[in-house]
Amino acid sequence: MASDAAAITRDLIRFDTTNTGDARSKGERLASEYVIGRLQDWGYEPSYFEAEPGRGSIVLRIPGTDPARPGLVLHGHLDVVPADPAEWQADPFAGEIRDGMIWGRGAVDMKDMAGMMLAVVGSWKRRAVNPPRDIILTFFADEEAGGRLGSIWMTQHHPELFRGATQAVSEVGGFSVSLAGQRAYLIQTAEKGIAWLRLTARGTPGHGSAINTDNAAAHLVAALSRIAAYNWPVNLSPAVRQLLLGVAELTGLKPDLDDPEAITQLIEALGPASRFVGASVSSWANVTSVRVGDKVNVISSTAEATVDLRPLPGDAEAAIQRIKDLAGPHVSLEPIHLDTALEAPFDVPLVAAMRAALRQADPGAPVLPYMLAGGTDGKGLSRLGIDSYGFVPLRLPTDFDFTAMFHGVDERIPVDAIGWGAGVLDSFLLRS
Numbered sequence: 434m435a436s437d438a439a440a441i442t443r444d445l446i447r448f449d450t451t452n453t454g455d456a457r458s459k460g461e462r463l464a465s466e467y468v469i470g471r472l473q474d475w476g477y478e479p480s481y482f483e484a485e486p487g488r489g490s491i492v493l494r495i496p497g498t499d500p501a502r503p504g505l506v507l508h509g510h511l512d513v514v515p516a517d518p519a520e521w522q523a524d525p526f527a528g529e530i531r532d533g534m535i536w537g538r539g540a541v542d543m544k545d546m547a548g549m550m551l552a553v554v555g556s557w558k559r560r561a562v563n564p565p566r567d568i569i570l571t572f573f574a575d576e577e578a579g580g581r582l583g584s585i586w587m588t589q590h591h592p593e594l595f596r597g598a599t600q601a602v603s604e605v606g607g608f609s610v611s612l613a614g615q616r617a618y619l620i621q622t623a624e625k626g627i628a629w630l631r632l633t634a635r636g637t638p639g640h641g642s643a644i645n646t647d648n649a650a651a652h653l654v655a656a657l658s659r660i661a662a663y664n665w666p667v668n669l670s671p672a673v674r675q676l677l678l679g680v681a682e683l684t685g686l687k688p689d690l691d692d693p694e695a696i697t698q699l700i701e702a703l704g705p706a707s708r709f710v711g712a713s714v715s716s717w718a719n720v721t722s723v724r725v726g727d728k729v730n731v732i733s734s735t736a737e738a739t740v741d742l743r744p745l746p747g748d749a750e751a752a753i754q755r756i757k758d759l760a761g762p763h764v765s766l767e768p769i770h771l772d773t774a775l776e777a778p779f780d781v782p783l784v785a786a787m788r789a790a791l792r793q794a795d796p797g798a799p800v801l802p803y804m805l806a807g808g809t810d811g812k813g814l815s816r817l818g819i820d821s822y823g824f825v826p827l828r829l830p831t832d833f834d835f836t837a838m839f840h841g842v843d844e845r846i847p848v849d850a851i852g853w854g855a856g857v858l859d860s861f862l863l864r865s
C-alpha cells in the first residue's frame with residue numbers, strides 16, 4: 434500500500450492538470466481516466482461527470498458494513514495551480530524522486546492525498562475488507578478556481594450521489610508540526626469564509642488642470658488606505674482557542690488569550706505552520722487590484738478596486754459592513770463572490786478515529802484542531818449539510834517547510850511521508 438501510494442502520486446503529477454481559472458485550464462480528463470482505470474482494475478465501478486468538456490469529477494460509493502450509519506465523503510482534487518518550469522529546480526510535471534522526495538506540482542496539493550486514497554481503497558479489494566460506513570470517494574474538478582465546475586456543480590446537479598452523508602474528509606490538515614521540539618498534529622475543523630468585493634468610486638470627471646475636489650481616483654485611494662490600515666479585532670473561534678491553549682500547554686508559554694501579545698507568541702511557536710494559523714484569529718481584508726483612468730491629464734468619473742475579505746465564521750455580514758464604513762460615502766460596494774465559513778465540532782467520534790489512528794502510528798503525539806484561512810471544496814459540500822474535516826496524515830521532518838509547499842516553487846513531499854500517511858488513512862477509515 435505504501436509503495437502504491439507513492440507510485441500513484443508520481444503518476445498523477447505527470448498529468449499536467451493546471452487550472453488557470455479560465456479557458457486555458459488543462460482540465461482533469463486525462464488524469465481522471467487514469468484514476469478510473471486504476472479503480473476499474475481493482476473491480477470498482479466509478480462514475481464520471483463533466484460540467485464542461487474536459488472538466489471532470491469522479492464519484493465512487495464503497496458500501497460500508499453497517500448500512501444504518503451515515504456515509505463519509507472522502508474527497509480530493511486532481512487539478513493544480515500553474516507552475517513555471519523556469520523557476521523550478523526540477524520539472525514540475527515529471528514526478529521525479531530526488532533526495533527521498535517526490536517533486537512536482539501537486540506533490541502536497543493534493544496528488545499526495547489522491548495517491549494515498551487510491552492506494553488504500555485498492556488494498557481493501559485485495560484484503561477483502563470494507564469500511565464500517567459508506568465511503569463516497571470523490572475527486573472534484575476545479576478546486577483551485579473555487580469549485581464552480583466541481584464541488585459546486587456536483588452538489589447542485591448530483592446531490593443524490595452524496596445522499597446520507599453527514600461528514601467529509603479532505604485537505605488541509607493531519608500534518609505534523611514541531612512544537613517546542615515535540616511532534617504534534619493539526620486537524621482542520623474550520624475554515625474562513627470568502628467575500629470578494631468590488632469597490633467603485635464615483636466623482637466629477639474633468640480636465641487634469643482644473644481644481645477638482647470630487648475626484649473618483651482620490652476617493653478610491655483614500656478608501657483603500659483606510660481598509661489597508663484597519664486592524665481587524667482578534668476574535669477567537671472555538672477551534673482556534675483550543676489550538677492556542679494546546680500550544681501553550683505543550684510549550685509552556687502563557688495561556689492568556691485576552692492578551693494580543695501572548696496570542697502572537699503562541700502562533701509563532703507553530704513555526705512555518707503559523708502561516709496557516711496566523712490569519713485565523715481575525716477577519717481580514719486585502720486590497721488585491723486597482724483600476725483607475727489611463728490618461729495623465731484626464732480625471733475619470735469612476736475608479737475601481739477589488740478587495741479579498743476573509744471573514745471568520747459568523748462574521749461575514751459585520752465584516753462587509755465594516756468595509757462599507759471604511760470605504761466611505763463616495764465608494765459603492767458589490768460582492769463578486771461570497772462563500773460560507775465552516776466550523777465543525779472537534780469532540781466527535783470521527784475525530785476520535787483520526788486521533789486513534791495517529792496515536793497508533795506515532796504514539797504520544799498530541800492532536801489539535803485548527804482553522805484554515807483559505808477555502809476548500811468543503812464549502813460546496815456544506816450546502817448539503819455535510820461537516821468538513823481536513824485530514825491528510827503526514828509525518829514530516831522537523832526542518833521541512835510544509836506550508837510553503839502549497840502553490841509554491843519546488844513543491845515536494847518526502848516519499849516515506851506518503852507511505853506512512855496511507856497506513857494512517859487506512860487505519861482511520863476502518864475505525865471511522
Ligand SMILES: [Zn+2]
Pocket residue numbers: 510542543576604
Ligand atoms: Zn488543494
